[in-house]
Amino acid sequence: MLFASNDRFQPWLDPTATPQLRIENVVKTFDDFTAVDDVSLDIYRGEFFSLLGGSGCGKTTLLRMMAGFATPDKGRIFIEDTDLVPLPPYERPLNMMFQSYALFPHMSVEKNIAFGLKRDGMAKDEIAERVAKVLDLVQLSSFAARKPSQLSGGQRQRVALARSLVKRPKVLLLDEPLSALDKKLREATQYELVTIQQQVGITFIMVTHDQEEAMTMSTRIAVMDKGKLVQLGTPAEIYEYPQNRFVAGFIGSVNMFEGPLRENHADYAVVDCPDWGGPIEVGRGIGYGLGHLTTLAIRPEKIQIAKLDQPFAPANRATARVKDMAYLGNSYVYHVVLESGQVLKVTTPNMGLTPEQQISRDEDVQIGWDPAACIVVEP
Secondary structure, three states: OOOOOOOOOOHHHOOOOOOOEEEEEEEEEEOOEEEEEEEEEEEOOOOEEEEEOOOOOOHHHHHHHHHOOOOOOEEEEEEOOEEOOOOOHHHOOEEEEOOOOOOOOOOOHHHHHHHHHHHOOOOHHHHHHHHHHHHHHOOOHHHOOOOHHHOOHHHHHHHHHHHHHOOOOOEEEEEOOOOOOOHHHHHHHHHHHHHHHHHHOOEEEEEEOOHHHHHHHOOEEEEEEOOEEEEEEOHHHHHHOOOEHHHHHHOOOOEEEEEEEEEEOOOOEEEEEOOOOEEEEEOOOOOOOOOOEEEEEEOHHHOEEEEOOOOOOOOEEEEEEEEEEEEOOOEEEEEEEOOOOOEEEEEEEOOOOOOOOOOOOOOEEEEEEOHHHOEEEEO
């Protein structure tokens, strides 16, 4: 999985850096339903920032408040030193790319892109220059005279992006920008969007429910649930160190175990997990007292699997039976059943195994993982 974030681009770690966009204690309710519940965020210039969560988590409502299509009940939103809340949408120094693209079917690509500039009364020469530059940026110069109906889905998406960028906003808001594309085109367009964003240097803020999309494209991700911000971090931080059970389960696949903390040392801990069939060793100390009910998460790709007669060295190991399996070309996915009845998901890369090495359905196997692979999460 590609992470778009660049290790050298981390202004949120610089105490002297000033956020470009600040969201301060924003609340939005609809009747007795709280859509956004006391959310605060700092977003820095040049970020590709994602608001990630399931349906109804508040991410789109938050985006609409940035755009000016909804008004916070409490809290403030700033771009640099400008308070956005009193300003109507057309006076805000940002633009929004809608999920539906909202292209004018009767206009050419060129006229669609130029529409906003003409409404602003810009001179024809400057409009032509800006449109030509942005068409070149999205690689659609040869399609300038075509109508939207003559374009593919990916090309229409790039027209919508060009129309949003041509006004040179300080921040570009994207509402599920790739949801209308098929899987293969969506994956290709993810890389194109990141490349274009890096070229123009404009801050992008994207709403998405697609975890892989957010992980691939974002410098940082804000995970939302029930109107609240539940974790903020880089893709690697959120995937490797989820702060609670919800984030661990929402971002990627995960296996969970629960049990009382039996031992706790500076560099390792031991948790009794009945569903595992015994103790699980964790590769670091845990900030709980002995006996505390502890939840452990283990990613499927961190679990090793082997035949019973093969050498097997992980510290946490047990036997299990393969219930189901799938061949995905580049990997294998196994669902294995422990003696307790708990089903675990295990993924392994396709290393070109010989028939003798291949694991079959209903076969008893060894599974296990290194203590460092255990993630301790809040309930």
